[in-house]
Amino acid sequence: MTTSPVAIPRPGRDITLAASTLVTARRGLLKYLRTPQLVVLGLANGAVFLILFRYVFGGAISTTGVSYVNFLVPGFVATGVLFTGIGASAGVAEDKAEGLIDRLRSLPVPRSAVLAGRALSDTAILALGAAVSVGISFAVGFRLQGSVPAALGAFGLCIVYGFAFEWIFVLAGMAAANAQAAQGISFMVFPLTFVSSAYVPVSTMPGWLQAFASHQPITYMVDAVRALTLGPASHALYSHPASYYVTGSLLWTAGIIAVTAPLAVARYRRG
Secondary structure, eight states: OOOOOOOOOOTTTSOOHHHHHHHHHHHHHHHHHHOTHHHHHHHHHHHHHHHHIIIIITTTOOOSSSOHHHHHHHHHHHHHHHHHHTHHHHHHHHHHHHTHHHHHHTSSSOHHHHHHHHHHHHHHHHHHHHHHHHHHHHHTTOOOOSOHHHHHHHHHHHHHHHHHHHHHHHHHHHHSSSHHHHHHHHGGGTHHHHSSSSSSOGGGSOHHHHHHHHHSHHHHHHHHHHHHHHGGGGGGTOSSOHHHHHHHHHHHHHHHHHHHHHHHHHHHHHO
């Protein structure tokens, strides 16, 4: 597959972090547009897994105060951005193997712009995937019980959180020897989605596991989205208001970016 060239801003006038980031992000989006299978297959996989969870496990899992579909969907949409974003690690590793990273490293552009552009373009794709998941969720029986502004806030929170995890995947791509290794490293994130409140209540887990599941970042994110979308119905699940979980998820988001973004840029500088 021929890689699209990157139109770098003209030297001396408009080589800024923002301009370089947007140019790199555009290149990433064009790559997706020219290889639609990357998007279509991801969307199809998300739809299949949502339907499986809804109709295969829905009859076996009980939740207090809310139906399982209303419990499941916020967790699925929140964690779905991780499954969509995993392509970033393999994509970055492929760019390294094809020599694109080396060419960009030789140009007078801000070092962080190349990786930030990649994270931004992949975030746009995961936003599309999340929107499709929301549409399918209503088709399989999910009903919004909170306000529309709160639901929009929950969707935005998913995208922000997805952007944070994109930096983990970008770092994996920069550290891995090839695309296959990068994808394997990225899959290490996914056990966290199951050891969280995404698909089952944390209270059903063994006591020694509950402490970890209750305080890991994905649980805070899922609980924030669920509290915002279920509104008053979430009181049957949580003892804290939605603001508590939103604050916790935003703190985790800031922490993830603060740690992984500098590490990814440092790895980029070293080559």
